[in-house]
Amino acid sequence: MAVELDLGPKARAFRDELRDWLEANRPGELEGVESERAAFGDVPGIAEWTEKLYKAGYLCVAWPEEYGGRGLTGLEVVVMNEEFGRAGVPRVTRGMGEWLVGPSIIVWGTDEQKAHFLPRIIEGKDRYCQGFSEPDAGSDLASLKTRAIVDGDEVVITGQKVWTSGALLANMMFCLCRTDPDAPKHRGISYVLTPMKRENGESNGFDLRPIKQLTGSSYFTETFINEARAPLFNVIGGLNNGWRVTMTTLGNERGGNATTQHVQYTRQFWAAVELARELGLDTDPLVRQQLAWAYTHCEIMRFQGLRLLAEVIAKKEPGPASALNKMFWSEYAQRFAENITNWRGMASTVLPSDGTGDYPLDKWQQSFLSTRSVTIWGGTAQVQRNIVSERVLGMPKEPGSGD
Ligand SMILES: Cc1cc2nc3c(=O)[nH]c(=O)nc-3n(C[C@H](O)[C@H](O)[C@H](O)COP(=O)(O)OP(=O)(O)OC[C@H]3O[C@@H](n4cnc5c(N)ncnc54)[C@H](O)[C@@H]3O)c2cc1C
Numbered sequence: 001m002a003v004e005l006d007l008g009p010k011a012r013a014f015r016d017e018l019r020d021w022l023e024a025n026r027p028g029e030l031e032g033v034e035s036e037r038a039a040f041g042d043v044p045g046i047a048e049w050t051e052k053l054y055k056a057g058y059l060c061v062a063w064p065e066e067y068g069g070r071g072l073t074g075l076e077v078v079v080m081n082e083e084f085g086r087a088g089v090p091r092v093t094r095g096m097g098e099w100l101v102g103p104s105i106i107v108w109g110t111d112e113q114k115a116h117f118l119p120r121i122i123e124g125k126d127r128y129c130q131g132f133s134e135p136d137a138g139s140d141l142a143s144l145k146t147r148a149i150v151d152g153d154e155v156v157i158t159g160q161k162v163w164t165s166g167a168l169l170a171n172m173m174f175c176l177c178r179t180d181p182d183a184p185k186h187r188g189i190s191y192v193l194t195p196m197k198r199e200n201g202e203s204n205g206f207d208l209r210p211i212k213q214l215t216g217s218s219y220f221t222e223t224f225i226n227e228a229r230a231p232l233f234n235v236i237g238g239l240n241n242g243w244r245v246t247m248t249t250l251g252n253e254r255g256g257n258a259t260t261q262h263v264q265y266t267r268q269f270w271a272a273v274e275l276a277r278e279l280g281l282d283t284d285p286l287v288r289q290q291l292a293w294a295y296t297h298c299e300i301m302r303f304q305g306l307r308l309l310a311e312v313i314a315k316k317e318p319g320p321a322s323a324l325n326k327m328f329w330s331e332y333a334q335r336f337a338e339n340i341t342n343w344r345g346m347a348s349t350v351l352p353s354d355g356t357g358d359y360p361l362d363k364w365q366q367s368f369l370s371t372r373s374v375t376i377w378g379g380t381a382q383v384q385r386n387i388v389s390e391r392v393l394g395m396p397k398e399p400g401s402g403d
Pocket residue numbers: 129130131132133134135137138139140162163164165166220373376377378379380381382383386398
């Protein structure tokens with residue numbers, strides 16, 4: 001197993017406390033369930049486990065205590081990820097609310113906005129989906145056309161979003177819309193926390209059309225928005241200043257999981273070692289080389305996570321180097337899943353009778369199919385390379401990429 005790093009006395013004390021708590025409370029039925037799968041919310045026992053973590057104060061742990069968080073340092077969060085990984089149970093979170101919206105409100109929100117929105121995320125009252133991408137605005141997100149007009153103390157939003165993950169489970173969207181059509185494209189955008197239902201329970205102008213995915217499920221939707229209303233109070237970072245808030249959100253999407261990813265992939269690595277034994281491939285030199293490659297990558301991921309953490313501690317939010325994290329884990333995950341698919345040969349193509357999902361897939365098939373998307377969402381692999389070359393290495397910008 002990987003060497004446990006000594007992260008200092010405070011982190012050590014927290015590790016002891018958490019290890020005891022997990023020992024006493026870990027739900028046996030969730031053993032081996034990946035945190036990412038748990039995030040989809042369709043795993044039996046996950047709602048009870050989330051409630052238990054909420055009551056014990058283990059959700060949104062890095063947020064300030066005054067807003068219901070635990071004020072944990074980055075190092076303590078590393079410890080938390082390691083200990084949940086060690087206990088073999090998912091570290092559930094409040095999804096995009098915890099991972100993307102909360103950290104952006106903490107950087108850009110007013111005190112009133114923090115006091116209103118953050119506790120609602122921790123308590124599970126608000127569940128967010130991300131309204132960024134549009135049919136003609138993906139990599140070039142700043143070309144988005146969804147518009148909003150100010151009407152009294154509200155904004156009224158009309159447009160179309162696409163690939164909206166988790167929209168059917170959400171009650172709030174963090175939505176990007178154009179509030180000044182005459183401004184250069186990166187300006188004139190606002191970041192609006194938009195309720196998806198009105199107070200009377202009717203839809204707030206949202207029409208959600210599920211899209212069938214490769215894995216058989218329909219986790220995301222085409223999202224049509226017709227005059228959705230949100231209070232001006234829900235505009236984060238000020239009107240027309242949404243692009244800067246978006247950069248904070250995307251920094252977290254690409255780097256916020258840097259200290260967690262290796263836990264999941266290391267666990268998957270050990271499952272692959274077991275599989276190689278079962279298939280009688282553990283003496284095959286190519287398989288052994290692929291396993292050594294995988295282990296090395298999991299360890300690099302772990303240390304890269306700590307490196308990014310040092311940057312976050314210094315600058316308060318993930319910078320452009322978070323693109324390296326996204327590039328590294330996503331391309332690794334795809335290649336790893338391809339290797340396993342090859343080891344299993346024909347068995348990879350046969351659907352099991354006891355799989356999960358809309359049509360049955362075993363965990364390796366699920367991993368192979370679902371990792372096709374990881375080099376697309378959160379910014380494609382090519383876009384990450386552009387960010388690294390321009391903003392980390394200081395190379396010239398692509399023509400037309402700025403305003
Ligand atoms: C599983 C999944 C979940 C998603 N969830 C959400 C969500 O919840 N909310 C949301 O808003 N969006 C979501 N998305 C959308 C995602 O953010 C976009 O798909 C992504 O940003 C790419 O945009 P696009 O699909 O329009 O592709 P395009 O931008 O059209 O890109 C097409 C191809 O051209 C390449 N390309 C484009 N521009 C450049 C460039 N400047 N330099 C080099 N190559 C370039 C790309 O790398 C890609 O290979 C999700 C996507 C997936 C697959």
